[in-house]
Amino acid sequence: MATILGGIGSSHVPTIGLAFDKGKHKDPAWAPLFKGYEPVAAWLAAQRPDVLIVFYNDHANSIFFDFYPTFALGVSPEFEVADEGAGKRPLPAIAGHPRMASHMAECLVNEEFDLTVFQDRALDHGFYSPLSLLWPHRPSWPGAVVPIEVNVLQYPLPTPMRCYKLGQAVRRAIESYPEDLRVVVVGTGGLSHQIHGERTGFNNTEWDLRFLELLEHRPDELARMRHVDYVRLGGAESVECIMWLAMRGALTERVRRLHQNYYLATTTAMTLVLYENDAAPAPRAAAMAADSGSVR
Amino acid sequence: MNAQLEGIQDIDGTYAFDILQSIKALRINRFFWNMRRPHFRELFAKDPEALMDREGLNEEEKTLVRARDWIGMIRYGVNFFVLEKFIRVVRLSNMDVYAAMRGETLEEFLRTRKVPDAR
Numbered sequence: 001m002a003t004i005l006g007g008i009g010s011s012h013v014p015t016i017g018l019a020f021d022k023g024k025h026k027d028p029a030w031a032p033l034f035k036g037y038e039p040v041a042a043w044l045a046a047q048r049p050d051v052l053i054v055f056y057n058d059h060a061n062s063i064f065f066d067f068y069p070t071f072a073l074g075v076s077p078e079f080e081v082a083d084e085g086a087g088k089r090p091l092p093a094i095a096g097h098p099r100m101a102s103h104m105a106e107c108l109v110n111e112e113f114d115l116t117v118f119q120d121r122a123l124d125h126g127f128y129s130p131l132s133l134l135w136p137h138r139p140s141w142p143g144a145v146v147p148i149e150v151n152v153l154q155y156p157l158p159t160p161m162r163c164y165k166l167g168q169a170v171r172r173a174i175e176s177y178p179e180d181l182r183v184v185v186v187g188t189g190g191l192s193h194q195i196h197g198e199r200t201g202f203n204n205t206e207w208d209l210r211f212l213e214l215l216e217h218r219p220d221e222l223a224r225m226r227h228v229d230y231v232r233l234g235g236a237e238s239v240e241c242i243m244w245l246a247m248r249g250a251l252t253e254r255v256r257r258l259h260q261n262y263y264l265a266t267t268t269a270m271t272l273v274l275y276e277n278d279a280a281p282a283p284r285a286a287a288m289a290a291d292s293g294s295v296r
Numbered sequence: 297m298n299a300q301l302e303g304i305q306d307i308d309g310t311y312a313f314d315i316l317q318s319i320k321a322l323r324i325n326r327f328f329w330n331m332r333r334p335h336f337r338e339l340f341a342k343d344p345e346a347l348m349d350r351e352g353l354n355e356e357e358k359t360l361v362r363a364r365d366w367i368g369m370i371r372y373g374v375n376f377f378v379l380e381k382f383i384r385v386v387r388l389s390n391m392d393v394y395a396a397m398r399g400e401t402l403e404e405f406l407r408t409r410k411v412p413d414a415r
């Protein structure tokens with residue numbers, strides 16, 4: 001049976017990917033961000049998951065408003081990197097997991113989550129921006145992914161509660177998969193930011209920290225909030241935090257927070273969090289001691 | 297009214313992109329969306345007027361494009377994420393456009409940021 005080891009929440013700002021490609025790891029303006037990813041990358045290296053389930057959103061690259069799904073699950077054997085107007089990032093394509101994805105689609109639709117299924121659509125920075133900092137990928141990625149796209153662009157969006165429940169259904173789907181696979185669930189986006197209109201540049205650190213507190217201990221409270229609450233508290237585009245709620249829904253009721261990093265530099269509060277499931281199994285390899293220092 | 301958005305009209309400087317906006321602005325949004333393709337970018341560089349005609353933009357939309365009227369486009373119903381591709385084509389950074397939408401110069405906007413060098 002497949003097992004969920006834990007969950008990761010990560011911002012997906014495109015400049016994170018650009019800074020990575022330009023090797024700005026030691027640049028004083030970027031170092032606090034890159035250092036923040038090291039413990040989570042080390043945890044993934046030690047846990048060696050076979051599959052990452054990634055809640056992300058497309059930014060009008062592979063999906064356009066003429067045909068717009070609310071939830072869409074990627075089932076391809078492979079996912080290319082999208083050209084977002086300035087050429088593709090120098091990353092290899094990542095493997096999908098068609099058997100697990102098809103099992104998940106069957107479970108989710110049978111549970112009345114009537115999602116769209118897609119093949120052969122490139123993934124954009126909503127997916128690759130955080131992935132490139134979390135998983136080594138030269139010459140190739142160490143595992144496979146099942147991407148789940150969420151409409152956070154065109155209202156009506158799925159409600160926060162629906163995203164939370166989707167996460168719970170995803171957990172049941174993963175745990176009913178017959179093969180012995182190790183799985184980590186990732187939610188991307190956020191935290192506070194607004195990048196359209198005169199209110200562009202809005203941030204709210206107090207709310208961001210409260211959001212993280214609630215996500216860990218009272219996700220049901222976040223699920224009961226409305227989109228307008230997220231817009232008011234965290235800025236219009238921070239409504240995408242509903243994808244973190246989907247990730248949280250896939251975890252156990254109680255989780256152990258192993259790491260958190262918060263860095264607000266320009267317009268987006270770039271945040272990373274790692275939760276381990278309450279009943280997480282022991283790491284595959286014995287040597288995992290080096291990571292224990294990352295607990296904050 | 298979408299119950300999830302009740303009260304959004306009281307949040308200044310914010311324009312929820314919903315289905316009616318999406319219908320109204322479909323052509324100009326598709327126009328910018330197409331700019332993720334190199335060939336479309338070449339056509340725009342060569343003759344923007346001809347391309348806007350071919351793609352069926354109306355006069356109001358053409359005026360917004362010609363003037364690079366960023367806040368005007370947002371108010372009209374352009375989605376920021378398609379606009380981002382046009383920002384690349386005219387060789388500006390997102391920061392330039394963020395500043396413009398706030399009615400500020402880039403320098404003024406950067407002064408409001410915690411770490412302006414993280415670009």
